[in-house]
Amino acid sequence: MKGITVKKYGSSDVLEYTDLPDPVPEIDQVLIEVHGASVNYADIKARKGEYHLGSPLPFVPGLDAAGVVLDVGNEVTHIRPGDHVIAFTAAGSYAEKAIASQSLTYIVPKTINLRKAAAAVLVAGTATHMLRYLARIKANESLLIHTAAGGVGSTALQIAKNLGVQRIYGSTGSSWKEVHVKKLGAIGVVDYNSETYARDIIKLTDKNGVDVILNPLGGATIERDLHCLAPFGRLIVFGELNNQASNLLPNALYTSNKTIIGSSFGHFRKVRPGLVRETIDKVIQLLADEQIEMIIDKCFPLHQASQAHQQLEDREVLGKVVLVPAALLA
Incomplete structure (x- = not known):
């Protein structure tokens, strides 16, 4: 499969489009055909070697994705091939396929556009967590x-x-x-x-x-x-x-x-995955009920990840930037 790797820390130019081995899910994991991977400031921090949760070289960037389930491990109980899902990926989402733990994978209705779902995973989860559970506004x-x-x-x-x-x-x-x-x-x-x-x-x-x-x-x-x-x-x-x-x-x-x-929603999902599910379930409901509109500034083909990073880093974006494998961009 094709994907993006970072072999050294630095500017957006270090994002390399290359061939990667197809991932194989472990017993409690899900294999996802990526239809959209959101670009986040945390990805820029990781690319520079500044992400607080660590990003040892080499690595595939990307924290979250939306797509269609291709395969599941033997101990996965509630997710099946063909399901539409959003997920916090285990080893990067800037690729044509990604792996995620079943505990951090969430089924979404097939009526929800997968690119908009990809845009929502981290930002809507973060916003919901802060407003509902931290600020209790x-x-x-x-x-x-x-x-x-x-x-x-x-x-x-x-x-x-x-x-x-x-x-x-x-x-x-x-x-x-x-x-x-x-x-x-x-x-x-x-x-x-x-x-x-x-x-x-x-x-x-x-x-x-x-x-x-x-x-x-x-x-x-x-x-x-x-x-x-x-x-x-x-x-x-x-x-x-x-x-x-x-x-x-x-x-x-x-x-x-x-x-x-x-x-830090990243830390939260690592130490409290059960509570994260409650948050993401609320996000999915908001999307399904069309109570929020995910604003996507631009969808870039996966091989243009460096341009996507630069546009976000230059703060020229309204809403979100999403990476899409070229074969699915049409």
């Missing part, structure tokens, strides 16, 4: 979503609306993305590159601040977020796209009962 609370035009951000905005949240604000790093975020339902948009965005949020909220913030940026935005976080508010940090250190002062937390919560 209520309908009468307010929310700020950083990078709201991206994969997690645009999906989180829709999920929050589905939960009844009305006062949703977004941030972007490019002014041309503001219209897109407002179309999704944000009532105000700020520029996360601006040193004054926290003051802008305070002004937009009549000096109340927001109850929940989702932040994949890290760095100086942590202190700024705490400035516009309401008393008893929850700041969920799920990345460090800015690659900057943060100078957090403890009194910014305890003086007004504010909370910072770290979120």
Whole structure:
């Protein structure tokens, strides 16, 4: 089969399209014909050797996929060949075929488009986990979503609306993305590159601040977020796209009962796969009921993985980028 390998860490040019051995499922695994593999910032971190869960060389990138089951191991009980599934793959998803544990493979209705399902696996799972289980957001609370035009951000905005949240604000790093975020339902948009965005949020909220913030940026935005976080508010940090250190002062937390919560869906699925299933089941239901629309900026053929990475890294994307084997792209 064809797939992508990383033999050395570096820029997007290190993604090599090559022949790979066909994977064979172990007794508790599922073999999937990949119809779509989403491109995530975690893949970029892995390519650079910076992923917090590790990515020893050589490796096939990709955390998740959607496709059709080709074969199953002897101890797989609830999945059969021909099933449409989404999965967190065991050894990379940037390939024509992928392996996944049955505990991290989820059947989806055949009415759901597999490319959109691929786009949803990680970002919708992450957004649902943060909003429902970490922030425990209520309908009468307010929310700020950083990078709201991206994969997690645009999906989180829709999920929050589905939960009844009305006062949703977004941030972007490019002014041309503001219209897109407002179309999704944000009532105000700020520029996360601006040193004054926290003051802008305070002004937009009549000096109340927001109850929940989702932040994949890290760095100086942590202190700024705490400035516009309401008393008893929850700041969920799920990345460090800015690659900057943060100078957090403890009194910014305890003086007004504010909370910072770290979120890694990758770690969560490794140590709590049973709870992940509950989260992904909710995502599948949202997709089946058309309560969320997965926004796909572009589908790249698998052999153009380097271009897909570069487009995401340059932050030129609205929503998601998905890789599709060339034979299935037509």
